[in-house]
Amino acid sequence: MKSSRAMRARRGSERLRLAVGRVVLLAVIVAGWEIGARARVIDPYFVSRPSKLAHTVGGWFAGGFIYPHIWATVQEAVVGLAVGIVGGVLVGMLFAFFPFLSGLFHPLMVVFNATPRIALAPLFIVWLGIGLASKVAMVVSLVFFIIFFSTYAGLRDVDVNLINHVRVMGGTRRDLMRHVLLPSALTWIFASLRACVGFAVIGAIIGEYLGADRGIGWIVQYGESMFDSNMVIAGLLVLMVFVATLDGSLGWLERRFSHWKQKPL
Amino acid sequence: MIVVDRVTRTFETPSGDFTAVLDVSFRVAAGRFVSLVGPSGCGKTTLLGLIAGLIPMSQGRVVLGDRPVTGGVPPDIGYLFQRDALLPWKTALQNVALPLAIRGRPAGETRARASEWLRRVGLAGFEDYYPHQLSGGMRKRVSLATTLIYGPSVLLMDEPFSALDVQTRNLMENELLDLWAETRNTVLFITHDLEEAIALSDEVIVLTAGPGRVKASYPIPLPRPRNVIEIRFREEFTRLYEQIWKDLRDEVQQSYARSTRI
Numbered sequence: 001m002k003s004s005r006a007m008r009a010r011r012g013s014e015r016l017r018l019a020v021g022r023v024v025l026l027a028v029i030v031a032g033w034e035i036g037a038r039a040r041v042i043d044p045y046f047v048s049r050p051s052k053l054a055h056t057v058g059g060w061f062a063g064g065f066i067y068p069h070i071w072a073t074v075q076e077a078v079v080g081l082a083v084g085i086v087g088g089v090l091v092g093m094l095f096a097f098f099p100f101l102s103g104l105f106h107p108l109m110v111v112f113n114a115t116p117r118i119a120l121a122p123l124f125i126v127w128l129g130i131g132l133a134s135k136v137a138m139v140v141s142l143v144f145f146i147i148f149f150s151t152y153a154g155l156r157d158v159d160v161n162l163i164n165h166v167r168v169m170g171g172t173r174r175d176l177m178r179h180v181l182l183p184s185a186l187t188w189i190f191a192s193l194r195a196c197v198g199f200a201v202i203g204a205i206i207g208e209y210l211g212a213d214r215g216i217g218w219i220v221q222y223g224e225s226m227f228d229s230n231m232v233i234a235g236l237l238v239l240m241v242f243v244a245t246l247d248g249s250l251g252w253l254e255r256r257f258s259h260w261k262q263k264p265l
Numbered sequence: 266m267i268v269v270d271r272v273t274r275t276f277e278t279p280s281g282d283f284t285a286v287l288d289v290s291f292r293v294a295a296g297r298f299v300s301l302v303g304p305s306g307c308g309k310t311t312l313l314g315l316i317a318g319l320i321p322m323s324q325g326r327v328v329l330g331d332r333p334v335t336g337g338v339p340p341d342i343g344y345l346f347q348r349d350a351l352l353p354w355k356t357a358l359q360n361v362a363l364p365l366a367i368r369g370r371p372a373g374e375t376r377a378r379a380s381e382w383l384r385r386v387g388l389a390g391f392e393d394y395y396p397h398q399l400s401g402g403m404r405k406r407v408s409l410a411t412t413l414i415y416g417p418s419v420l421l422m423d424e425p426f427s428a429l430d431v432q433t434r435n436l437m438e439n440e441l442l443d444l445w446a447e448t449r450n451t452v453l454f455i456t457h458d459l460e461e462a463i464a465l466s467d468e469v470i471v472l473t474a475g476p477g478r479v480k481a482s483y484p485i486p487l488p489r490p491r492n493v494i495e496i497r498f499r500e501e502f503t504r505l506y507e508q509i510w511k512d513l514r515d516e517v518q519q520s521y522a523r524s525t526r527i
Binding site: 159161162164165166167168169170171172175179180183187261 | 351
């Protein structure tokens with residue numbers, strides 16, 4: 001017990017050092033940027049300046065300008081994510097349990113998955129308009145495949161030994177599903193969920209670039225059309241914080257549901 | 266009771282049919298502990314899989330109690346696998362409780378009996394540990410408790426202790442015998458280790474190098490209760506060992522020669 005406490009203390013101090021190091025690194029970058037821009041070593045017309053960006057972003061939040069845009073992007077990403085996850089899990093299960101279906105659709109899935117989704121965005125806008133629906137379609141087209149492939153792999157890749165173990169103790173198909181197949185698939189799905197969040201936001205932003213009247217992507221696109229790099233970068237900053245928050249909460253969820261896993265040494 | 270009657274299993278492979286088990290017949294009377302020994306690759310695991318209904322037979326018949334094994338896992342059997350098969354996402358307690366949960370027993374009873382079984386295999390206090398947090402020997406104990414908790418009348422064991430170090434292994438063998446003295450299931454135990462087979466069993470059946478056939482069968486009239494470590498010092502043990510080894514040696518050599526052919 002004593003040794004584990006010592007270990008925990010050591011790990012704690014390591015974590016603290018890491019945290020301090022990260023803050024310092026960020027401070028150096030921001031300071032370098034600010035000083036460089038003021039000294040005209042780098043051109044603030046193209047890269048703006050941290051203090052100016054802070055002023056812009058602060059103004060957006062204080063004036064309430066930013067909220068409808070964040071909300072629009074959140075809505076697109078979250079709705080698309082939900083639809084993509086549910087669809088991917090369902091189709092993944094279907095294909096894993098009915099190999100014929102899987103064989104039938106396999107070439108189609110591969111072709112769709114290999115198609116660059118940006119190429120589809122104009123189609124989605126033509127079909128679904130510049131509102132929510134086209135962005136959701138964009139997000140779904142990205143998320144669905146990731147979740148589908150993880151669900152499929154998670155179900156197909158289960159250790160036969162585990163299945164036999166539960167069969168021999170009297171487990172029915174339902175028991176196998178509940179105690180072996182789903183938990184196994186869930187670990188795969190969780191492993192890809194974080195990547196999905198990234199893709200969901202990318203999908204929403206791309207959709208907004210190409211045709212929208214709101215959203216963080218629209219801000220960036222609007223700034224670009226005005227040659228206002230300050231606005232572009234401020235929009236990107238909001239985007240980064242937004243994605244980091246989302247990713248952080250997902251990491252927390254993942255840790256909660258994978259407590260049974262061996263931690264890497 | 267286990268009856269294995271002229272059982273054959275052939276697998277199709279790209280290089281032609283491969284017969285793993287050929288015309289094997291034997292029986293294990295209810296409440297007896299019988300070991301199958303044979304060189305590696307003699308179809309021992311296949312045979313166990315056939316009896317457990319996990320692998321379909323090509324020919325022959327298996328009867329457990331008074332029920333023939335046809336298509337599917339028969340009820341009321343336990344199977345201890347060579348690699349442990351604990352569910353990694355369940356704690357020791359949840360793993361041991363699973364067979365009862367599957368049978369729809371009330372949660373309170375399930376919990377109480379599972380922790381009682383963990384205590385019986387010497388793991389009181391480890392209820393909330395996940396498999397990866399336990400040692401190989403501890404995982405085997407959890408597996409054993411998981412298999413015994415629902416009182417299967419037939420227990421199939423596939424080299425369950427072969428991955429353990431010698432000391433742990435001897436301890437586990439003694440614990441198995443103690444538990445078995447209480448439960449008295451019919452046991453079919455597979456091993457390639459003749460000493461282990463003699464120390465544990467009422468009868469030892471020698472299989473030939475693949476395809477596995479029954480070569481000979483020896484009753485082991487050593488008194489019980491036994492201590493697997495001390496029983497090896499008895500003269501009778503040595504005599505039995507020599508006698509059976511003569512049979513087994515040829516098969517091991519044949520299997521070895523085959524596996525090292527260039």
